[in-house]
Amino acid sequence: MAEEQSPTEASSKTVTLRIAKSNPEHDSASQFAEFKVPYERWTTVLDAILDVKKHMDHSVAVRYSCRQASCGSCGMKINGRPGLACFTKISELNSDVVTVEPMNNYPIVRDLVVDLEGMFSTHKKMKPFIINEESEVTANTKEFLQTPEQVEEYIQFSNCIKCGLCNSACPTMATDSSFLGPQALTQAYRYVADNRDKGKNERLKIIDESHGIWRCHFAGSCSQVCPKGVDPAMGIQMLRGYLLGFKK
Amino acid sequence: MKRNENREGIKGMANPGRYGIERVSYWLMRITGLGLLAYLIGHIYETSSILNGKSVWDSMLQLTQTTQGHIILTLVIGMCVFHTANGIRLMFAHGGFGVGKPTRPDYPYIPNSQNMKNKLCIYASIGVAALAMMYGLSVLFGE
Numbered sequence: 428m429a430e431e432q433s434p435t436e437a438s439s440k441t442v443t444l445r446i447a448k449s450n451p452e453h454d455s456a457s458q459f460a461e462f463k464v465p466y467e468r469w470t471t472v473l474d475a476i477l478d479v480k481k482h483m484d485h486s487v488a489v490r491y492s493c494r495q496a497s498c499g500s501c502g503m504k505i506n507g508r509p510g511l512a513c514f515t516k517i518s519e520l521n522s523d524v525v526t527v528e529p530m531n532n533y534p535i536v537r538d539l540v541v542d543l544e545g546m547f548s549t550h551k552k553m554k555p556f557i558i559n560e561e562s563e564v565t566a567n568t569k570e571f572l573q574t575p576e577q578v579e580e581y582i583q584f585s586n587c588i589k590c591g592l593c594n595s596a597c598p599t600m601a602t603d604s605s606f607l608g609p610q611a612l613t614q615a616y617r618y619v620a621d622n623r624d625k626g627k628n629e630r631l632k633i634i635d636e637s638h639g640i641w642r643c644h645f646a647g648s649c650s651q652v653c654p655k656g657v658d659p660a661m662g663i664q665m666l667r668g669y670l671l672g673f674k675k
Numbered sequence: 676m677k678r679n680e681n682r683e684g685i686k687g688m689a690n691p692g693r694y695g696i697e698r699v700s701y702w703l704m705r706i707t708g709l710g711l712l713a714y715l716i717g718h719i720y721e722t723s724s725i726l727n728g729k730s731v732w733d734s735m736l737q738l739t740q741t742t743q744g745h746i747i748l749t750l751v752i753g754m755c756v757f758h759t760a761n762g763i764r765l766m767f768a769h770g771g772f773g774v775g776k777p778t779r780p781d782y783p784y785i786p787n788s789q790n791m792k793n794k795l796c797i798y799a800s801i802g803v804a805a806l807a808m809m810y811g812l813s814v815l816f817g818e
Contacts, residue, residue, distance in 0.1 A: 451679040508693050531683040541681070583777045596694065598701060601683035620777070645768050646701035647789050648694040656780025661788035668771030 441465050442517050444475050446487055447528040448538050457528065457535075460484060466517045472525060473501050473512035476539070488538035496654050499590030503539050504528040509595040509652045530595040546591050549611035552633060555618065558626030571623045584617035584662050586655040593649035593659045605638035609649035609659035612640055616662035619669060631670055640667055697789055700797040704761055707754035714751050745815040752811040757804035764796040 444464045449457035462483050464475045473491055480487045491501040494513045501512040506520055509530055517525060533541035562571075593609040594600050600608050615630045634640045640663060649659040668674040691702035724735045738744050767773050768788075775787025 449679070455679075529681060531681055531687060533681060535679045535681050579779070580777055583780055586780065598688040598698070601687040602685060604680070604682065644701055644704070645697075645765060645788075646694070647697035647786070650786035650788050651694050651697075653784065653786070656782075656784030656786070658775075658777075658780070658786040658788050660786065661774045661777065664768050664774045664788065665771040665777070667769050671770050673770045673772075 439465075440467070442475070442522075443524045444479060445524060445526040446476065446479065446484075446538065447526075448487070449529075449535060450537050451535055459526070460487075468516070468518045470517050471513050472503075472505055472510075472515045472517060472520075472527060475517060475525070476512060476527065488536070488540045490540045497588060499588035502530050502541075502590040502592050502595065504530055504595070509592040511590060511592070511654045514654050530591060532595050532597070532600045533591060541591075543589070543591050546589065546594055546608065546610055549607050550589065550614055552607070553611050553615040553618070553630060554626055554633075555614050557618065557621065557624050558629065559623055560625075562623070573622065577622045580622070581617050581620040584613050584620070584657055587614060587617070587657050588655055590654065592652045592654065593657075596648040596652045598646050598648065599642050599644065603638060603642060606642050607634060607639055609643070609663060612643065612666060613657060613659040613662035616666040619666060627669070634666070635670055640670065643667075695789070696794055696797050700761055700800070703757060703801075704765070707758040710750070710754045711758060714747075714754070745812075748815060749808050749811045753804045753808040756807040757800050760800035760803050761797065764793065764800065768793070 441463050444462045445459045446462070447457040448460050462479045464478055466475060471494075473489075473494060476487065476489050477491075480489065489501065489503075489512070491513065492498040493500070496511050496514040499511070502509060503512055504510075504527065505512065505515050506522060506526055512527070527539060529535045529539050529541045533543060533545065536542050587610065589610065591610065593613075597606075597609050599606050612634060615634055618624045619627045619630055643660075643663045645660060645664060647660045650657075650661065653659060665674065689702060689705075691699040721735050721739075725732045739748065764773075773790075773792055775790050778787065
């Protein structure tokens with residue numbers, strides 16, 4: 428049987444991939460393992476990590492699924508900035524060394540895998556569904572008609588893939604473990620801005636607390652790292668407009 | 676099971692280098708806020724010294740007439756002007772004004788909230804603070 432070849436083996440360019448390795452059950456701090464990985468113009472950071480996993484170190488723990496920025500599984504810190512490994516090309520980083528670490532502000536499970544449970548629970552807290560008694564499916568159920576303008580109000584914020592990069596970049600999340608975070612607040616806005624929804628007051632009550640929306644200081648880092656153009660910083664400021672009475 | 680929370684902490688919060696001018700503005704706003712709070716406490720201490728008589732008040736005033744005193748006052752001018760100018764921008768932004776309109780995002784997904792108006796306001800706040808500091812320096816160290 429012919430020996431399996433790395434898909435990028437024929438490449439002349441190589442990059443040093445530094446992978447943070449840690450197992451919280453045994454180690455208190457991460458240690459970096461370095462690998463020389465060949466790459467092409469189109470090689471993503473995830474391709475390189477999987478190359479390492481397949482040919483050099485099978486023990487590297489990484490979570491991934493779709494490889495096309497749709498599932499939000501492969502969020503990690505790439506050269507100090509949160510990003511999706513499948514959506515970041517090595518050639519675009521303009522660096523001979525690529526350092527990958529687990530996302531900040533989430534507990535580490537192992538190596539590059541973090542526990543997103545906290546984010547999912549705050550997401551659920553925002554009641555991420557249309558609250559409207561008429562939305563119950565009955566024999567007489569009719570579709571809700573919306574104008575394109577009404578759709579534009581929230582469609583951008585419904586692109587969230589729950590990758591958690593925004594929470595990782597947020598400076599408030601860095602120090603406040605109880606902060607709801609940009610992901611959850613943006614999802615609250617997504618439903619508040621939807622004219623089919625009648626749960627605005629319920630959601631505004633949830634976010635109007637000491638570790639809620641008022642702890643956002645509009646640093647904008649969440650919007651800069653969002654791989655789907657959701658712009659959480661905008662959503663949060665608009666949401667605050669409702670609480671301050673500028674929007675009805 | 677042991678858990679490593681991996682929170683970035685103060686170090687991450689205070690690192691303004693990775694996310695552009697908006698994060699620098701956030702960092703400056705925090706630093707200047709803390710600086711002004713420290714100044715306010717010092718100022719209350721300084722002015723309350725008048726209760727201990729004229730000589731104590733005069734000696735306290737002398738402290739502000741030194742080179743170090745002038746440098747601190749110049750920094751206070753800069754902090755005050757930046758915090759005010761950037762604060763006005765933030766008050767509008769926090770009400771949902773000037774952060775752009777929601778739209779269907781297109782690749783490369785440049786966020787509307789980080790628009791040129793906001794960036795210009797941040798640069799203007801830094802510029803006005805620098806000008807005010809230069810004016811303060813010329814008054815305090817001038818003839």
